[in-house]
Amino acid sequence: MLSRPCSYLFEISYFGARFKGWAKQKGQPTIEGKLERVFRFVLGHEDFRLIGSSRTDSGVSCRQGFVQLFLREKTDLEPLLPLFNLNLSGEIVLSAVREIPRDLNLIQAVSQKTYRYYFASEQGFPSFASAFITQVDQFDTLEKMEEKARIFVGKLDFRAFCKVSPTKTDFEREVLEAKVYQTKEFEGPFYPEIVYCFEVTGTGFLYHQVRKMVSAIWHFPPEEIKERLANPERESPQVPTAPSHGLVLWETLLKDF
Template sequence: MNNYKLTIQYDGGRYKGWQRLGDNDNTIQAKIENVLTELAEEKIEIIGSGRTDAGVHALAQIANFKMRKHATENEVMQYLNRYLPHDISITHVKLMDHRFHSRYNAKDKTYLYKIWNEQYTHPFMRKYSMHVDQKLDIEKMRKAAQYFIGKHDFTSYSNAKSKKKSMEREIYSLKISENAGFIEIKIRGNGFLYNMVRKITGTLIEVGVGDMDASAIPGILKSKERIQTGRMADSEGLYLERVGF
């Protein structure tokens, strides 16, 4: 049994997220599995390093799959890129040890969020960034970002439904930069809950426009009450940038 690692880029705008949803094949996972099943001549299931929500993009999602048929790395890559929709690309294929697991072996993930911070819209990036027309105070946002770094229970900053799984995650870094009208928020951690990055970004935006004081964040984390986090940032500005192993 051959175990292949895929590095995947996708525009998530027209998909219902990463994970296959029953009979609905309008997901990234389903599109790739359907093509691989044709290649392998057997039912193939791919394992992603994590799920991305509907509308969220990826610069380097990692997945792996196993198949009995032997094909070279280049053959797998060429076949996938030939038959996948043009908004999904396989940028690298590597034949791995049979023990490699893209989810269990992942050590950290980095997400990137893009904000277009001008009064006017950006015609070419409106599907790939969130438009905030009020001027954001970057220094206030950077101060607020420090409260998220470290280990916390992120119940307040998630829409995860399971009450059995731990809501504790560790944020290693949260950096905010500005360039030519764009504000980029880059967050790296050992894992992320459902909607966690978008809710954290929403809070940073509220701080940046003056609707919230950064000092309120520790209390929101401690409260574990989701209603306190306010607006969640839009999906189109979010990218899975990197998965570390």
């Protein structure tokens, strides 16, 4: 018999700058850690379990993701949303909740994710903008960056564009769309006059994959990107990892939802 037979799905967004990523770490502020503390306080017990649809890195924000909650008893959580959010202090927001089948595997239910990475030139860069936008000393023209982004589209081996771990053996991922464009999402005295966005949609991503793709789009010639994708095991200097604070998990889609 299942010890926690009731399952609920929350939609979540968060500002990641003050957190050391999603996963709970001893002595460090994390999204999972803060959620657990607030759930313990609001529910009045710790007989629950949480699973996130994505384990974002330190400093990475999320506009739309999901959290699955397992409970021992059926509970009406909708009226508790305001209390959850009050204690999450605005940095994390739970925007909706619904009961779902207990056997739904949230990680496997993710069908695709879209990330956006915002960046701008160092010239005329307001300090407040650093919360969401990465300041870059130099990068290629928009036309060249658009060309390089398209090279990443397809089912490819991204071994050269991720942080490799000894336990990882599968480096093939499918990128459905990748583009670079000038965005109007940030306007006003707190932001640079021109802000660019790298947007990528895929069925899944490796550790640091998006941030290494961004770095390559800034600085690598197209031929170097093609060569690294075609020969992922070639011995060569690592692709630099772009800073985390420009990255946002923009959208998460689940199968059959």
